[in-house]
Amino acid sequence: MTLLELQKTIIYGPVNSRRLGKSLGINLMPTSYKMCSFNCVYCQYGWTKTHTLEVSGYLPALPTVDEVKKTLEDWLKKGQKVDYITFSGNGEPSIHPEFDKIVDEVKKLRxxxxxxxxxxxxxxxxxxxxxxxxxxxxxxxxxxxxxxxGTSEAFEKINQPATKIKYQDMIENLKDIKNIIIQSVFVRGDISNTSTDEVEEWIEKIRYISPDKVQIYSLDRPSAFKSLLKVDRYVLSKIAELAQELSGITVEVF
Ligand code: SF4
Known part of the structure; x- marks a missing residue:
């Protein structure tokens, strides 16, 4: 298997997602390179080319509200049914400066x-x-x-955030949003988030944020950092069991 190819269009799929069923993707990042506020070592698209939270200097590479609207409308008009319309793609979709307007238009079309x-x-x-x-x-x-x-040290190593993104601020902000699902990737090898201490700290943050549920998984494909290893399902199910017992929140393994 190889790294996943970048999405070359604004609308892609529908893909058959283990968690979402038939999901039509919307990519609000550039179609020729990866732009993201993280540079996760496990990213299936490879390393981040433009690593930023602040995208105003890159607007010509991003789709406009009208482009997203027209492309989605053309696709939906054809009549193929989907379970989800999902913002995802070549980086973090919400850093698009007109993300709120785009969400509004997408919902109207839906x-x-x-x-x-x-x-x-x-x-x-x-x-x-x-x-x-x-x-x-x-x-x-x-x-x-x-x-x-569960710790800012592991966060810096695994997610490699762009400057200005602080772990503790992210935790407080997550606690502020209602009805979220937390999704967590576990990896092992030269970089890992599966030590007992790290998993306990992660569970503590889950308890604090109190999401509706948690979904955990490991690698499906090769990652940006080549020597990472997949965490096997037995270990994932042990992490899920412990997290569920200590937090009272449903934790699903994918
Ligand atoms: S946040 Fe997603 S797209 Fe960005 S580097 Fe991490 S896995 Fe890749």
Whole structure:
């Protein structure tokens, strides 16, 4: 297997997702390179080329509200049904400065063409302090937010955030948003978040944030950092059991 190819278009799929069923992706980042506020060692798209939370200097590379609207409308008009319309793609979708306007347009199109579909985001949780993000997230039906680490030290190693992103601020911001699903990736090898201490700290943060539920998984594909290893399902199920027992929150293994 190889790294996943970047999404070359604004709308992609639908992909058959283990968690979301038939999911139509919306990519708000550039279509020729990866732009993200994180540079996760396990990223299936490889290393981040433009590593930033602040994208105003890159606007020509990002789709406009009208481009997203027109492309999605053309796709939905064809009538193929999906379970989800999901913001994801070549980086963190919510750092697009018109993300709130785009969410509004996508929801209108969903209501018109596919009212059965839910509108969701796979977010890395780094952007919650940006002025437009919380409001936009509240408009979505499903918010799946990343939290892989229980300490800022592990966070710096595994997610490699852009400057200005602070672990503790991210935890406080996650606690502030209602009805979220936390999604966590566990890895081992030269870089790991599966030591007993790290898992205990992660569970403590889960308890504090109090999401609706938690979904955990490990690598599916090769990662940016080549020597990372997959955590086997037995270990994931032990982490899930412990987290569920200590937090009282449902933890699912994928
Ligand atoms: S947040 Fe997602 S897209 Fe960005 S580096 Fe991490 S895994 Fe890749």
């Amino acid at each position: 209501d018109k063409f596919q009212p059965q579909a839910k509108v969701a985001i796979l977010s890395n949780s780094s952007s919650l302090a940006l002025p437009w993000v919380k409001k936009a997230l509240e408009m979505l039906d499903v918010r799946i937010m990343k939290l892989d680490c």
